[in-house]
Amino acid sequence: MLANCVLQAEKVSAAVSSSCTWNPADKVGFTLSNGNLTLQGVYAANIRATAGVQTGAYYYEFRVDAIGTYSTHYPAFGIKPVSWAIVTYPAGEGIRIFGYDNAPSVGAVYACAFDMGAKTVKFYKNNTLIETKSIASVTEAWKPFFGFTNSYDDMTITARFSQSEWTYAPPAGYIALP
Numbered sequence: 001m002l003a004n005c006v007l008q009a010e011k012v013s014a015a016v017s018s019s020c021t022w023n024p025a026d027k028v029g030f031t032l033s034n035g036n037l038t039l040q041g042v043y044a045a046n047i048r049a050t051a052g053v054q055t056g057a058y059y060y061e062f063r064v065d066a067i068g069t070y071s072t073h074y075p076a077f078g079i080k081p082v083s084w085a086i087v088t089y090p091a092g093e094g095i096r097i098f099g100y101d102n103a104p105s106v107g108a109v110y111a112c113a114f115d116m117g118a119k120t121v122k123f124y125k126n127n128t129l130i131e132t133k134s135i136a137s138v139t140e141a142w143k144p145f146f147g148f149t150n151s152y153d154d155m156t157i158t159a160r161f162s163q164s165e166w167t168y169a170p171p172a173g174y175i176a177l178p
Contacts, residue, residue, distance in 0.1 A: 018176040020051035020060075020144070020161040024051050029148075038065065040156040041084065045148050049161070049175040052082050052141030057115040058177050059170035061160040064108050067119055068154025075104060078121055078133075079114050080145035104155065109167045113174050127168040144177070 021036035029045030032038065039047060049060075062077070086121065104110075111124040119135040135142075160166055163176045 018051070018161040018163070018178065020049050020177040022047050022146075022159060023050045023143075026050075026143075032132065033162050034158060037161070038156065038158045040066075040144065041148065041154070042163055047146055048080055048082075049144035049159070051161070052143040053116060054138060054141045055116050057113070057117070057171075057174045059111060059113045059166075059174040060169065061111040061166050061176060062146070062157045063102050063167070064106050064110070064155065064157055065078070066156040067104060067106055075148050076147065077110060077146045078112050078123065078144075079142040082143060107161075111168065111170075114142070115174070116142070122171070124168070126135065161166050 012153055017135070022030070022032055024032055024036055027047035030039040030041035030047050033040075036050075039045075041047075044134075109126055111123040111127075113124070114120070116135075116138050119138060121133045121135060122129060123131045123133075144161075145161070146159075148155075161177050163170075171174075
């Protein structure tokens with residue numbers, strides 16, 4: 001009975017905590033701080049996280065800490081296959097590009113909920129669904145991604161990969177990245 005309680009406690013702990021961070025070895029143009037959770041970048045910067053998944057349903061958030069001077073602001077976030085070059089223009093399936101309809105704002109919390117089995121990616125701003133996209137194929141691991149689509153962007157964000165850091169509850173069945 002005690003062993004079962006310990007096992008259950010370990011499962012709960014694993015669901016709450018994540019060792020995922022932004023990957024300092026898989027980036028272009030970003031400066032990392034805060035244990036590789038905060039990034040600041042300009043000039044077509046792109047980065048992926050350390051955790052990649054091929055199965056399961058996962059959720060992560062990030063908060064916009066600062067926005068610098070820019071002409072047209074099109075940061076992108078979501079998930080990206082590990083085989084895609086990190087300098088690839090940040091568009092395509094699994095990626096949400098901010099547009100004029102939902103320009104980023106300081107203090108806003110964005111989230112990405114992705115279900116590898118259902119091949120769907122949902123994008124949220126302040127807990128409101130803004131878009132759902134489909135992924136055509138899941139034949140390899142995908143990782144959380146953040147990037148800029150032009151050279152005039154300047155933004156600082158802090159990722160929240162652990163459930164204990166989340167502002168909002170994820171959709172039912174979604175958990176923190178490993």
